[in-house]
Amino acid sequence: MKTSQKSIAIAAGTILFLLYLSAIFAPWVAPYSYLSQNRGFPDEPPTSVHFTIHKNGTTEFVRPYIYNYVLSDIHSETYRELKDKRYPIEFLTHGKLFYVQGAPIHVLGTDALGRDYFSRLVYGGRISLFIGLIGVGISFGIGIIVGTLSGYIGGIMDTAIMRLTEVIMSLPTFYLLLTLAVVIPAGVSSATTFMLIIVILSFIGWAGFARVIRGMVLSLKERDFVNASRAYGDSTWGIIRKQLVPNLLSYTIVSITLSIPGYIISESALSMLGLGIREPDVSWGNMLSEATNVEALTTRPWMLSSGICIIVTILCLNIIGDYLRATIDPHIH
Amino acid sequence: MSLIRIQDLKVYYTGHGLFRKQSVTKAVDGVSLFVNDHETLGLVGESGSGKSTLGRAALLLIKPTAGSILFDGVDIVNAAVHKNRPAMKKFRREAQIVFQDPYGSLNPRMKVGKIIADPLRVHGVRGRKVLKEKALRLLELVGLPASAYDTYPYAFSGGQRQRISIARALSIGPRFIVADEPVSSLDISIQAQLLNLFKEIQEKEGVSYLFISHDLRTVAFIAHRVAVMYLGRIMELAQTKELITGPLHPYTKLLLSSIPSKDRRTTDQKEQANGHEHGCVFYPRCGLAKDICMDISPDLKEVSPGHSVACHLY
Ligand SMILES: Nc1ncnc2c1ncn2[C@@H]1O[C@H](COP(=O)(O)OP(=O)(O)O)[C@@H](O)[C@H]1O
Ligand code: SF4
Ligand SMILES: [Mg+2]
Numbered sequence: 001m002k003t004s005q006k007s008i009a010i011a012a013g014t015i016l017f018l019l020y021l022s023a024i025f026a027p028w029v030a031p032y033s034y035l036s037q038n039r040g041f042p043d044e045p046p047t048s049v050h051f052t053i054h055k056n057g058t059t060e061f062v063r064p065y066i067y068n069y070v071l072s073d074i075h076s077e078t079y080r081e082l083k084d085k086r087y088p089i090e091f092l093t094h095g096k097l098f099y100v101q102g103a104p105i106h107v108l109g110t111d112a113l114g115r116d117y118f119s120r121l122v123y124g125g126r127i128s129l130f131i132g133l134i135g136v137g138i139s140f141g142i143g144i145i146v147g148t149l150s151g152y153i154g155g156i157m158d159t160a161i162m163r164l165t166e167v168i169m170s171l172p173t174f175y176l177l178l179t180l181a182v183v184i185p186a187g188v189s190s191a192t193t194f195m196l197i198i199v200i201l202s203f204i205g206w207a208g209f210a211r212v213i214r215g216m217v218l219s220l221k222e223r224d225f226v227n228a229s230r231a232y233g234d235s236t237w238g239i240i241r242k243q244l245v246p247n248l249l250s251y252t253i254v255s256i257t258l259s260i261p262g263y264i265i266s267e268s269a270l271s272m273l274g275l276g277i278r279e280p281d282v283s284w285g286n287m288l289s290e291a292t293n294v295e296a297l298t299t300r301p302w303m304l305s306s307g308i309c310i311i312v313t314i315l316c317l318n319i320i321g322d323y324l325r326a327t328i329d330p331h332i333h
Numbered sequence: 334m335s336l337i338r339i340q341d342l343k344v345y346y347t348g349h350g351l352f353r354k355q356s357v358t359k360a361v362d363g364v365s366l367f368v369n370d371h372e373t374l375g376l377v378g379e380s381g382s383g384k385s386t387l388g389r390a391a392l393l394l395i396k397p398t399a400g401s402i403l404f405d406g407v408d409i410v411n412a413a414v415h416k417n418r419p420a421m422k423k424f425r426r427e428a429q430i431v432f433q434d435p436y437g438s439l440n441p442r443m444k445v446g447k448i449i450a451d452p453l454r455v456h457g458v459r460g461r462k463v464l465k466e467k468a469l470r471l472l473e474l475v476g477l478p479a480s481a482y483d484t485y486p487y488a489f490s491g492g493q494r495q496r497i498s499i500a501r502a503l504s505i506g507p508r509f510i511v512a513d514e515p516v517s518s519l520d521i522s523i524q525a526q527l528l529n530l531f532k533e534i535q536e537k538e539g540v541s542y543l544f545i546s547h548d549l550r551t552v553a554f555i556a557h558r559v560a561v562m563y564l565g566r567i568m569e570l571a572q573t574k575e576l577i578t579g580p581l582h583p584y585t586k587l588l589l590s591s592i593p594s595k596d597r598r599t600t601d602q603k604e605q606a607n608g609h610e611h612g613c614v615f616y617p618r619c620g621l622a623k624d625i626c627m628d629i630s631p632d633l634k635e636v637s638p639g640h641s642v643a644c645h646l647y
Pocket of ligand 3: 386514
């Protein structure tokens with residue numbers, strides 16, 4: 001393993017860690033609530049942060065500050081800085097990461113309803129990032145239990161489970177989800193929709209993993225360390241827990257890392273189509289749906305930041321997964 | 334009374350050919366033998382003769398097709414079928430195994446200390462300190478440093494791994510150990526050390542061995558009595574010295590004459606299937622065969638006290 005690969009993986013891990021941290025501590029990281037609207041300030045561009053002041057022809061560095069903005073033309077949504085008063089940015093006060101007294105700060109601008117885009121991005125990460133974790137938690141939990149039992153005990157149960165997984169795997173997941181999402185009544189809250197999406201994805205997702213685990217168990221159970229345990233009379237459960245599962249773990253960790261992106265993408269795709277997380281609740285997917293017209297993209301490119309977050313997250317997970325796969329078993333083979 | 338007595342044991346493997354009809358491999362076909370307390374019975378034969386199958390079936394790691402196994406007077410095949418827990422628990426504590434492959438027989442994800450102590454845990458020994466103490470004593474017994482306790486198996490050579498396997502087998506104080514070619518995959522110099530360790534342990538702990546090897550010299554060095562196996566059957570069984578100095582069976586003579594030999598011949602069940610289903614299994618390779626050998630399989634008969642042979646010549 002080259003050192004460069006290691007440092008890339010560490011960088012990816014750090015980015016992911018920060019993303020998850022900011023999602024967890026969203027109320028502290030985001031300057032505003034993801035709900036609070038300011039209709040007088042729609043589609044405001046990112047607030048400029050200034051570090052210098054010009055006095056008598058010299059430039060002086062001061063602590064970062066911003067100006068207040070006014071909407072100078074309603075139709076073209078043009079904004080202008082009011083340079084009469086400077087508002088310094090304060091850090092780690094008022095229970096926030098950063099805070100400006102007296103003027104609004106929108107580091108990524110506002111949306112059409114005047115909601116702070118950055119705050120929405122931070123809160124949106126909660127759903128987009130955790131849908132993957134909860135999803136793999138459920139599907140890998142089921143997968144490892146079913147796959148291990150199926151492989152170790154065998155017999156009719158094994159045959160039945162394998163047929164079931166084949167049926168599940170032949171389902172066209174995305175179309176099934178689309179159908180289900182349409183069927184879910186409109187009155188159902190976003191939280192419920194969210195849970196339904198996860199549960200449905202997980203109950204489809206376990207099958208492929210269970211089959212791989214079963215295959216590994218079939219080969220593991222022929223190994224003589226398992227036979228030795230049988231010879232001293234360990235129980236089926238004891239053998240599964242002590243001899244089999246630890247040998248399945250490295251594969252599991254790698255494939256968990258590599259399957260989280262699938263959940264994130266599914267959520268984004270559904271939410272983008274308006275079938276997942278719905279307004280006013282927020283996820284990266286439904287934020288991205290607002291950025292789906294050329295006019296928005298050309299005049300307000302910062303609206304793409306949710307898409308960038310999705311891409312960065314998936315990229316980081318893939319880098320880490322590949323790195324783990326290459327390094328997790330240095331001394332076993 | 335013998336510690337373990339195997340009677341007319343049969344283990345058949347059924348293969349499911351894709352295009353052929355079901356094929357049956359008679360890996361063990363009517364074997365009877367016994368091992369006494371503090372005794373080593375050697376089991377020798379070319380690769381493929383069914384030694385491992387016999388050894389594993391003796392510990393019920395493979396389900397016998399037919400026959401009985403009496404351990405300390407109790408029929409454990411029956412006990413297993415009828416889920417007689419106390420009898421099985423005693424059997425699982427008193428009969429252990431050491432395998433041939435030093436790499437496959439240790440869990441790569443478990444530290445050596447845990448590997449050795451696990452049988453104790455399974456049999457109800459509790460307490461970290463007690464377990465660790467016992468594991469350290471076992472490491473010393475098999476000649477490994479105490480530092481092995483906290484190490485994963487990858488750090489050890491083949492010979493050291495076999496010592497770990499021996500320690501694991503010994504941990505719960507067994508009376509009977511099946512040693513299935515435990516030295517065959519090791520260098521000659523290390524083989525000798527391990528064979529001596531097996532002997533030493535027998536003197537100290539008083540265990541019995543069913544010691545399996547394809548190498549007659551290895552078996553002759555360690556065993557009190559030797560059984561010669563060929564294609565699922567016992568060809569000859571005698572005191573070691575008697576077998577070496579006065580072999581009766583043509584197959585035993587062949588094994589003795591081929592010492593030392595690198596190119597062991599591997600026997601195959603197909604030879605047996607080649608139209609000799611009724612006769613002596615050794616018939617296709619026997620230079621002394623008579624007419625009767627082709628049709629009638631010879632029984633294992635005692636020709637002198639403690640010396641049995643399965644051959645129509647005797
Ligand atoms: N799991 C199995 N399934 C089918 N056939 C087997 C199996 N294990 C062993 N055999 C066959 O049984 C015969 C005896 O094998 P084995 O007991 O391993 O012999 P040995 O230990 O003397 O080399 C061989 O013909 C082998 O191919
Ligand atoms: S029975 Fe016949 S074929 Fe078999 S070993 Fe004896 S002489 Fe040879
Ligand atoms: Mg063998």
